[in-house]
Amino acid sequence: MGVLNVTPDSFSDGGRYADRDHAVRHGLRMWRDGAALVDVGGESTRPGADRVPAATEAARVLPVVRELTALGVPVSVDTTRARVAAAALEAGAAVVNDVSGGLADPDMATVVAAAGRPWVLMHWRGHAKRMAELASYTDVVADVRTELARRIDAALAAGVRPDRIVIDPGLGFAKGAADNWALTARLPELLDLGYPLLFAASRKSYLGRLLADPDGTPRPVDGRVAATVATSVLAVAAGAWGVRVHDVRATVDALAVWQASGRPCLVTAAPPDRSAVGGPTPEPPPAGGTTSPDTEDTR
Template identity: 50%
Template sequence: MTLHLRPTQFVDTPVTHPDGAVARLAGGMLWFAAYEVIRGKARETIPVADIASLGDAALAIHARIVAPRPPLVLGERTLRFDQPLVAGIVNVTPDSFSDGGTHADDPEAAASAGVAMAAQGAALIDVGGESTRPGAPLVWEGDEAKRVAPVVERLARAGTLVSVDTRKSAVMEAALAAGAGIVNDVSALLWDDRSAAIVAAAGCPVILMHTPDPKKGPHGGEGYGDVLTEVYDWLEARIEGAVAAGIDRARIIVDPGIGFGKSLADNLALINGLALFHGLGVPVMLGASRKRMIGALSNEAPVTERLGGSVALALKGVEAGVQIVRVHDVPETVQALKVWRGLRDRALVG
């Protein structure tokens, strides 16, 4: 039976605990004292100090969970994962669920918005040219590339680190040629058969997002038995597939795909169980900003009134050790993380 380990019982500081009683999560700012051990439907909690009693498979997962995530060196820019980072969202679509049309057909304005986000503290700007909202029409790759490439070029020229949010290899090629440093694919390189080869040849980092049936689009799927472990297993398989295609495992990031082919209950389970994904041994990105689940939990608040919920979910993510939060509201999220960082720094010194 497949074994999963979720770090739990987080502590403020390791100083007051005996050696071996707590472990540092992924080389970051969090320490934990126990694991939730998941075997099918069976769950139990054991101290970190007892992990060897579960055998070699558990020790291998434990080693991935505690291993520091190596930084990504991207030209003159370096992304370090020892503290949480913010990725700002710039959509150049007429129909995005959150800000559709704001920057459509105006690459200068879109790039200016991205530069402003970087100045406000975003480590990365994620540029997308196709809406992934439910029911959104498929955009021809030529049109998508024409939307994205001029924005990426302007941002890169300004010294901003850019990821391109696309599932199409031709758009990846155009964006990488324009200066993008990272590919962010909602289909985890499964929509387009050429995508894995493009990423491997470029040697760039890639963000693999979970969606139940990528060939049917980002919102397919037929439900889950246990959403947390099924999404984990799917992402683990996609990591192995990417590595087999020639992509360096150290340049892979995963995203559990909040809101993509998942119910409210599924999304809540994933966010509550986010620490499980550190067992994959790669950085984790959380994209929950302005998502439908916030409206569902707050009297159907419209997209423009989901700031509080978005910040709450970002903080929930970093409390579980997520390395990147992908957000629309950069200054508010950056401020929240600065306060969180101050609290963590004070707690670590006792």
């Protein structure tokens, strides 16, 4: 999944693709580089970000979705609003990527269920302004697993088909660096829920802190490509369904090496019993402890 933020203030590429033509060219480039989906978002969700009106978000997203889909590019829409999701689906989007997991807008489940499209349910505890104060866990992996299970149950109760659900642990969203590393190391515990998992670590601040200079200065976002690629390969080797990245070509190249090497698996815990879990696999879209929270990213 290639990241396409048509926003002025996203943490990594804010303002870079605010122009519609530039955004469409970049989305087309990511698809040609191997992205199975181009994820179009019109509202930054980095910690501390201000919300924008739904009309502003829609005005940013919809022209890009229409043009990309007209060019044959499979698109997902990155939004927490049912109104924007419905309009994007009508404009041709194939997937709804909801960082709130349905919590931000109670109408989202109805929209997704009616459309019959895949829905990415991310672990989320609150909007960007409150994210830092919500980063408190007893056991982050167990807590995230429990809270994701609740969102799955709510989606199913609303009529969303089980084979349309994808989960996302929400790296960086109300989570500190130690939380992100714990979730990465223990992905099998989240996969044990029985649903495909989207992993989204691309360029995030905990990678920048890992790669900090000797004086403690974090590595800038553009210097986190190799670390992002490494997290993506490790996540796929652990069983992730997909990865959401800014640097598509580098990630596709690394995954080609992994595939050519026989798709070696990374197992850090007992593998889940899929027959017992009964975990569905969604059809692919067309074509193709408390720690200090992150304050720079996440989208």
